[in-house]
Amino acid sequence: MITVEQHGSVTVIRMARAFFGRPLYWTAAYLVDGLLIDTGPVCTASELVRVLNGTQIQQIAITHSHEDHIGGLAAVRARFPGVPVYASRAALSAIEDPSLLQMQRYRQFIWGEPSPQKDVRSLDEVEDVIRTPAHTLRVIETPGHSRDHVSYFEPTYRWLFCGDAFVGGRDIAWTPESDMFAVVSSLRTMATLRPERLFPGSGTVRRTPLPDLHGKIGDLIQLAGEVARLESAGCATGEMVEMIFRGEPRLRLWTLGHFSAANLIEACRAYYVVTAPVDTTTSASPLRRGRRSDLPDPPASRSTDPGDLRR
Numbered sequence: 001m002i003t004v005e006q007h008g009s010v011t012v013i014r015m016a017r018a019f020f021g022r023p024l025y026w027t028a029a030y031l032v033d034g035l036l037i038d039t040g041p042v043c044t045a046s047e048l049v050r051v052l053n054g055t056q057i058q059q060i061a062i063t064h065s066h067e068d069h070i071g072g073l074a075a076v077r078a079r080f081p082g083v084p085v086y087a088s089r090a091a092l093s094a095i096e097d098p099s100l101l102q103m104q105r106y107r108q109f110i111w112g113e114p115s116p117q118k119d120v121r122s123l124d125e126v127e128d129v130i131r132t133p134a135h136t137l138r139v140i141e142t143p144g145h146s147r148d149h150v151s152y153f154e155p156t157y158r159w160l161f162c163g164d165a166f167v168g169g170r171d172i173a174w175t176p177e178s179d180m181f182a183v184v185s186s187l188r189t190m191a192t193l194r195p196e197r198l199f200p201g202s203g204t205v206r207r208t209p210l211p212d213l214h215g216k217i218g219d220l221i222q223l224a225g226e227v228a229r230l231e232s233a234g235c236a237t238g239e240m241v242e243m244i245f246r247g248e249p250r251l252r253l254w255t256l257g258h259f260s261a262a263n264l265i266e267a268c269r270a271y272y273v274v275t276a277p278v279d280t281t282t283s284a285s286p287l288r289r290g291r292r293s294d295l296p297d298p299p300a301s302r303s304t305d306p307g308d309l310r311r
Contacts, residue, residue: 002047007197007205009033009134010159013051014203015044015072017110024110027068028203030161033132034058037152037161038201039072042112048072049079061130061137062087062120063163064149065094067101069201071114086130088139089122090148096120106255123150137161142190144183153193160195160209168204168212170219173251173259180220180271187217220271227268228276240265 001018004011011031016023029048030037034056040048049072057080063069065087073095077083087095094100098114101107123130128139130152137152142165152161165186190198191213198209206212223244230240241248245261252260 002044002051004051005203005205007199010197010199012199012203012205013040013048015040015048017041017043025068026202026204027111028199028201029072030199031055031057032154032159033134035130035132035135035137036060036076037199038063038069038163039076041068041110042071042074042114043110045072045075049075052076052079057083058132059083059130060085061123061152062091062095063151063161063165063201064088064146065091065101066146066164067098067103067107067114068111069163070095070098070117071112073117074115077117085117085120086123086126087120088141088148088150089124092120092122094148104256104258106258140189140193142186144179144181144186146177147179147182149186151190153195158194158196159199160190160193160197161199162190162201164201165190166198166200166209166213166216168200168202168216171223171264172245172249173261174264174267175258176263176266178263178267180224180267181274184217184220184271187213187220191217223264224268224271224275227265228272231269237262237265 001016001023003014005014006012009032013029013031014026015028016026018024027040028038029040031052036052036057039045039060057076060073060076060083062085073085077085095117097116103113123139130137130139135154135156137154140151140153142149142151142162145164149163149165151163151165153159191210195209198206198212200206226244227240230243235243241261248261
């Protein structure tokens with residue numbers, strides 16, 4: 001399943017495997033001035049190539065090495081041979097050897113397993129700047145969702161192509177690899193850029209993204225504070241899952257535990273270990289503290305987005 005939308009001079013290509021006529025999970029590629037950002041999964045690669053027929057692809061940039069962003073590389077490179085592909089240095093090993101992704105069965109079913117890709121160039125070679133005839137995009141390090149994640153920022157129009165560094169909706173389940181400290185830091189970096197258009201990995205474009213970015217930061221810090229409060233009351237992880245989320249979501253079942261609310265609780269714990277101020281007058285654990293107050297409550301004007309996976 002594939003849909004194409006136009007946002008000014010940016011073409012948004014949304015892709016998903018259909019199950020009984022319904023998309024399981026949307027992921028997006030973006031085409032701007034001959035630059036293709038991400039390539040979607042293997043399962044929609046042939047459809048992506050059909051959409052790109054008649055266009056001039058001059059270069060490809062990858063946000064991170066997950067299979068739903070690099071799966072279409074082989075098909076696109078076959079259609080546009082010789083086109084340079086850029087990714088962060090940290091992403092190169094998984095792009096060259098996708099077995100390093102250690103994909104669970106649900107990932108293989110939903111997206112398919114990418115084929116190895118050689119001769120992908122490090123963004124270091126272009127000094128973290130992607131240039132097209134009309135635009136200059138600067139590489140912004142945005143780890144957290146994955147260690148190798150980068151975003152691309154066009155400062156003239158203030159476009160931010162952020163991959164999965166921003167996922168809409170309130171989080172209810174994370175993978176064990178997710179790093180909350182890095183996620184929050186990356187979201188703050190993105191907000192500091194003051195983007196006027198946000199192009200996330202879901203393909204649901206934000207026209208006024210700052211409320212969503214600040215809202216996501218506030219949500220995560222508030223959640224970490226709630227975990228710290230419950231930790232200080234002696235609650236175990238399972239109890240917190242019930243009290244905060246009313247139990248594990250269905251997402252945990254069909255990902256066989258890869259996504260879970262318990263993982264998100266543990267990420268909150270790790271976040272507070274790093275960020276809680278050290279109190280030299282007491283031996284209490286850093287987790288045994290109240291809610292952080294360094295950010296306001298999430299803005300009331302945040303958008304809701306049914307196209308984003310609530311995770």
